[in-house]
Amino acid sequence: MSERISRRKLFGLGAAGVAAAGAGVVALRAGEGGQGPTAARVASATDAVPFYGEHQAGIVTPAQDRLHFVAFDVITDKKAELDELMQEWTAAAARMTQGREAGTFGAVGGLPEAPPDDTGEALGLPASGLTLTVGFGASLFDDRFGLAARRPAAMAPLPKFPGDALLPEISGGDICVQACAHDPQVAVHAVRNLARIGFGRVSVRWSQLGFGRTSSTSRAQATPRNLMGFKDGTNNLKLEDEALLAEQLWVAPGDGQDWMTGGSYLVTRKIRMMVETWDRAPLDEQQQIFGRDKGEGAPLGRKAEFDPVDFNARDAAGQPFIKADAHVRLAHPSSNGNAHLLRRGYNYVDGSDGLGRLDAGLFFMAYQRDPHRQFVPIQLSLARHDALNEYIKHVSSGLFACPGGVRDAGDYWGRTLLT
Known part of the structure; x- marks a missing residue:
């Protein structure tokens, strides 16, 4: 072992204990502890989020404004080096x-x-609500590290959905890290330093920057808008929905692999929007496609954003306000066996495509208890019938098993999987 690694290992874990004490103070002052459904909220854009808890931070944590997501490939074949990393x-x-x-x-x-x-670029900056969330991809469970028998059934490959145009080079990965913060420099700094520490053991497969969260994970947050101008995630799971979180979000004892208890499964999809074509569509057509009013965000036929969706309501001509191919109808839990998702998506703009068109859209992220019972049926319905498909294209995909939280300074990401 090199002096660099041994020095970090010797002092780093001890420093983590100090950080744990600080995190405990934050939680205790808020009258709450850990990263459970009632985890302490981020009071301002400069606050620190507790790192230790039953669940990983960055899932039900009130969604921050910025994202740096990265997928790594493990390039060492030594399990001890992966565990040490x-x-x-x-x-x-x-x-x-x-x-x-x-x-x-x-x-x-x-x-x-x-x-x-x-690396120093965050010197002088506050914590900015930074959360770091780790997940393991299906490719990690091959024969390199003897983990095949520990692969959860929920990590079976996602099906190929109609209309998919996935690029392998920006899909999948052995390990993912989701860095969310209110300051983009803080998020980028975190990912950069993890990549630096991992040199020689992991390499970056692909990464994605995001801005302007496209969902709310707390009722204390206003509903944001996507790049099509519509409010997004009105009916998202919220951290206050404790019973639904237990039912729909967190992996429970007996669900399969014990090391995933308290964790959640993350699906990522990079969805490019044909914004130039969308911008030429009439307002009425846009609203019919989403099934919501563009200004207030109310379901068509209702007045306020959070009014219950009434799929039976009809206009003066006797036609349904919300059409059969409207996005809100096809994605609604009532159309998918009561399947819910906790969405944490972000807008992205990656320049232009060389033809004068913006390479822009939604980096979709959704957490759930079982992707094959939740995301898959919802996406199959959308891929087959959603009127929105004329204006979007799915270009990347990922599925990651995000284990439960790090309990204390003696614990670490993936301990129950790797030991």
């Missing part, structure tokens, strides 16, 4: 989420002749 990552994450530098010696406190323990 997860310990080092956890120690760094515990520090960074509390507004501290990634390593014990920081950006400027180490030996001048050695690389710094932190």
Whole structure:
């Protein structure tokens, strides 16, 4: 083991304990603890989110404004090195989420002749609500690390959906990290430092920057808008929905692999929007496609955003206000066996495609207890019938098993899987 690794391992885990104490103070002052359904809310854009808890932060945590998502491929074939990496990552994450530098010696406190323990671009910045959430892709459960028998049944491949135009180079991955924060520099700093720590053991497969959250995960948040101009995620699962979260979000004992208890399954989809074509569509057509009013966000035939959707309501001509191919009808739990998702999507703009068209859309992320009982039937219905399909294209896909939270400074991401 190199001196660099041993030094980080020696001091990093101890520093994580200090971060844990700080996180505990935050939670206790809020009168709550951990990352459960009633986890302490982020009071402002500068606050730190507790790192330790029953569930990973960044799932029911009130959605922050910025995202840096990355998928890694593991390039070592030694399980001990993978296990050690997860310990080092956890120690760094515990520090960074509390507004501290990634390593014990920081950006400027180490030996001048050695690389710094932190890249330094977040020096002087607050925690900014940073959360780091880790998941494991199906490809990690091959024969490299002896994990095949520990692959959850829920990690069976997603089917090919009608209309998919997936690019393999921006899909899948062995490990994902979701960094959410109110400051984009804080999120980018976190991912950059995890990639730096992982050098020689992981490589970046693909990554995605996002802005302007497209869903709310708390009733304290206003509903945001997507790049088509519509409010998005009105009926999303919220952290206040404790009974629904237990039923629809968190993996329960007996669901399958014990190491996933308290965790959740993440589906990612990069959905490109043909915004130039959409922008030429009449307002009435846009509203019919979504099944909602563009201004208030109310279901067609109703007045307010949160009015219950009435699929039986008809206009003066006797026609349904909400058509059979409207997005809201096809995605609604009542149309999908009461399947719910907790969405944490973000808008993205990745420049242009070289033909003068914006490469823009939605980076969709959804957490659930079982993707094959929740996401798959919903997406099959949408892919087959949604009028919105004329204006969108799915170009990447990912499925990741996100285990339960890190309990304390002696725990680390993936411990119950790798040991």
